[in-house]
Amino acid sequence: MLRTVSYREVAADALGEASGQLAVMAGCGGWCEPFHGLAPDTLIELERRFERVIVLPSTFDTSFDLTREVLSSSKARIYAREQVSYEAIAPLCDAAIAHDCAFYFDYRPYMRRGEGTLHAFRTDAESAIDWESRGGIPESNIDISLACKTLDEWLWTIARHEEVWTDRAHVMIAGGMLGKKVRYHSTTYHKVPAIADYSLRHLAVTDAELDDWSASPR
Numbered sequence: 001m002l003r004t005v006s007y008r009e010v011a012a013d014a015l016g017e018a019s020g021q022l023a024v025m026a027g028c029g030g031w032c033e034p035f036h037g038l039a040p041d042t043l044i045e046l047e048r049r050f051e052r053v054i055v056l057p058s059t060f061d062t063s064f065d066l067t068r069e070v071l072s073s074s075k076a077r078i079y080a081r082e083q084v085s086y087e088a089i090a091p092l093c094d095a096a097i098a099h100d101c102a103f104y105f106d107y108r109p110y111m112r113r114g115e116g117t118l119h120a121f122r123t124d125a126e127s128a129i130d131w132e133s134r135g136g137i138p139e140s141n142i143d144i145s146l147a148c149k150t151l152d153e154w155l156w157t158i159a160r161h162e163e164v165w166t167d168r169a170h171v172m173i174a175g176g177m178l179g180k181k182v183r184y185h186s187t188t189y190h191k192v193p194a195i196a197d198y199s200l201r202h203l204a205v206t207d208a209e210l211d212d213w214s215a216s217p218r
Contacts, residue, residue: 021052023049031067032064046076061190072093100173119140154174163182
């Protein structure tokens with residue numbers, strides 16, 4: 001997207017003296033309570049330093065007070081990546097809607113038929129699965145967004161499986177774009193099912209009933 005544009009990439013926690021005309025903030029799911037205002041705080045700081053700010057497609061939980069308050073006072077162009085978030089933020093800010101940027105990645109080098117099922121459920125604060133009541137996190141589960149060290153490793157982990165079960169949005173997206181049969185589970189808010197409904201209805205992506213999931217590796 002930015003290949004023809006001269007820009008400098010700076011980590012949100014390492015802005016230093018960065019300032020200028022335009023800042024483009026990466027899309028994320030950090031606009032919810034489990035991440036304690038990480039994205040809203042970043043937007044506040046960017047608007048202090050830059051004349052204009054664009055927030056790339058993200059999911060927004062406006063029941064979280066800080067998200068609602070920051071968006072209400074922001075002059076940035078804010079993109080939602082699904083309809084539920086767009087309808088929530090449209091009355092608050094300069095809102096628009098677009099697909100998550102992961103949909104514009106070239107997945108062709110990773111296209112493989114694959115075998116078996118990948119269980120890639122979250123193990124962090126955004127998980128809505130009561131693992132304790134299920135006897136703990138099964139050994140067959142690999143939270144690849146934490147376990148994999150590179151994007152290449154992450155993509156090949158998905159590519160070598162035939163089916164993917166997950167509650168991570170980008171694992172769901174990559175699985176769908178790689179032609180896998182994907183079963184998704186919601187997290188603590190609407191992000192995953194809303195992205196599936198807005199962007200993945202044409203692919204083999206369906207809601208997962210965990211009672212159908214054998215905890216044994218397949």
